[in-house]
Amino acid sequence: xxxxxxxxxxxxxxxxxxxxxxxxxxxxxxxxxxxxxxxxxxxxxxxxxxxxxxxxxxxxxxxxxxxxxxxxxxxxxxxxxxxxxxxxxxxxxxxxxxxxxxxxxxxxxxxxxxxxxxxxxxxxxxxxxxxxxxxxxxxxxxxxxxxxxxxxxxxxxxxxxxxxxxxxxxxxxxxxxxxxxxxxxxxxxxxxxxxxxxxxxxxxxxxxxxxxxxxxxxxxxxxxxxxxxxxxxxxxxxxxxxxxxxxxxxxxxxxxxxxxxxxxxxxxxxxxxxxxxxxxxxxxxxxxxxxxxxxxxxxxxxxxxxxxxxxxxxxxxxxxxxxxxxxxxxxxxxxxxxxxxxxxxxxxxxxxxxxxxxxxxxxxxxxxxx
Amino acid sequence: xxxxxxxxxxxxxxxxxxxxxxxxxxxxxxxxxxxxxxxxxxxxxxxxxxxxxxxxxxxxxxxxxxxxxxxxxxxxxxxxxxx
Numbered sequence: 001x002x003x004x005x006x007x008x009x010x011x012x013x014x015x016x017x018x019x020x021x022x023x024x025x026x027x028x029x030x031x032x033x034x035x036x037x038x039x040x041x042x043x044x045x046x047x048x049x050x051x052x053x054x055x056x057x058x059x060x061x062x063x064x065x066x067x068x069x070x071x072x073x074x075x076x077x078x079x080x081x082x083x084x085x086x087x088x089x090x091x092x093x094x095x096x097x098x099x100x101x102x103x104x105x106x107x108x109x110x111x112x113x114x115x116x117x118x119x120x121x122x123x124x125x126x127x128x129x130x131x132x133x134x135x136x137x138x139x140x141x142x143x144x145x146x147x148x149x150x151x152x153x154x155x156x157x158x159x160x161x162x163x164x165x166x167x168x169x170x171x172x173x174x175x176x177x178x179x180x181x182x183x184x185x186x187x188x189x190x191x192x193x194x195x196x197x198x199x200x201x202x203x204x205x206x207x208x209x210x211x212x213x214x215x216x217x218x219x220x221x222x223x224x225x226x227x228x229x230x231x232x233x234x235x236x237x238x239x240x241x242x243x244x245x246x247x248x249x250x251x252x253x254x255x256x257x258x259x260x261x262x263x264x265x266x267x268x269x270x271x272x273x274x275x276x277x278x279x280x281x282x283x284x285x286x287x288x289x290x291x292x293x294x295x296x297x298x299x300x301x302x303x304x305x306x307x308x309x310x311x312x313x314x315x316x317x318x319x320x321x322x323x324x325x326x327x328x329x330x331x332x333x334x335x336x337x338x339x340x341x342x343x344x345x346x347x348x349x350x351x352x353x354x355x356x357x358x359x360x361x362x363x364x365x366x367x368x369x370x
Numbered sequence: 371x372x373x374x375x376x377x378x379x380x381x382x383x384x385x386x387x388x389x390x391x392x393x394x395x396x397x398x399x400x401x402x403x404x405x406x407x408x409x410x411x412x413x414x415x416x417x418x419x420x421x422x423x424x425x426x427x428x429x430x431x432x433x434x435x436x437x438x439x440x441x442x443x444x445x446x447x448x449x450x451x452x453x
Contacts, residue, residue, distance in 0.1 A: 144399040197400065
């Protein structure tokens with residue numbers, strides 16, 4: 001039994017001041033139902049991905065809130081794994097289907113982050129770290145330490161990091177739903193303001209609003225298909241990691257996904273990876289097996305991660321240029337590649353969704369059904 | 371570590387074991403450092419006004435947190451200072 005994607009929808013990502021969290025969720029849910037040609041009453045269960053509504057909106061019990069948008073109030077739950085919430089919600093939906101309990105479910109991810117100021121959103125995001133062992137840190141700080149470790153061990157350069165950001169902004173020009181439609185050269189990224197040395201402003205994904213939803217089923221045999229998935233974990237704090245130059249959660253999740261889907265890295269044409277900071281794209285393309293350890297930066301600089309290269313990384317613009325509404329990202333990655341498959345632009349793709357500084361990683365392989 | 375007064379009360383014995391220990395900076399950035407103390411690694415804020423680099427020798431110290439004024443207990447935390 002395999003899980004098929006009946007339909008998908010991604011809202012605009014950005015600073016959407018005229019839309020509330022409810023508005024975004026409603027738009028994504030209704031949009032994906034229309035795309036699937038489904039009635040809302042055909043949805044048997046709802047899986048909601050969200051990290052911050054409890055802090056930013058003072059709204060918990062999101063599963064029930066979203067279930068209330070359906071006339072028949074299907075069973076629902078909210079899943080949280082920091083920035084990996086979307087990937088985890090996808091797993092929850094898939095496992096519910098594969099158990100045979102349901103045949104058609106919806107997975108919706110959403111986040112409303114721009115109603116608060118930068119300090120509050122930074123503090124909220126920092127809650128994805130170990131609040132005891134990493135007290136006083138923020139995510140630019142933690143990823144700065146990972147960047148330094150990679151530069152020290154492999155000689156990864158400033159230009160290599162910047163090339164990932166520049167490339168993602170270029171890709172986003174073809175994505176109308178992306179938060180940013182502005183191109184930056186490598187020099188532009190190099191000269192952007194220092195945030196947490198050596199991380200610069202244009203190494204960092206933005207604060208965003210947005211939502212995405214997919215309708216999953218085991219009933220039909222058409223439509224894009226989930227070929228396999230993997231779920232890896234590691235210590236929440238960096239100080240307990242075995243390595244600072246590889247995310248073992250990604251390595252573990254990738255192994256599971258490739259094994260289940262019977263694919264290898266060479267089979268992947270496009271991948272949506274978790275570039276919350278540029279170093280995380282470099283780490284991802286190495287840990288996913290696209291490039292040798294330590295060679296990700298060079299591959300990025302040489303154009304091997306864009307069209308005409310070895311594998312297209314972040315065709316949507318990634319988190320950096322498409323935007324990163326935390327709870328939506330993992331679902332959006334699946335939805336974006338699913339749409340490309342329907343348009344005939346992709347045969348086999350992969351999504352990579354990470355929580356915190358790498359404590360959680362969820363990977364999906366998605367392809368065209370035969 | 372330490373955030374709330376209740377946290378401090380629960381963790382005070384653990385905190386005193388980490389006070390006054392020497393180690394080395396592995397990586398450091400704005401106000402935060404990953405350090406090695408003995409065979410273990412820890413992450414701490416750095417004392418105000420300091421700039422640490424990889425290889426610097428440090429010692430753990432107790433510092434007051436710069437929190438908004440309120441009527442609850444004063445917050446403190448462990449930080450690292452260059453020796």
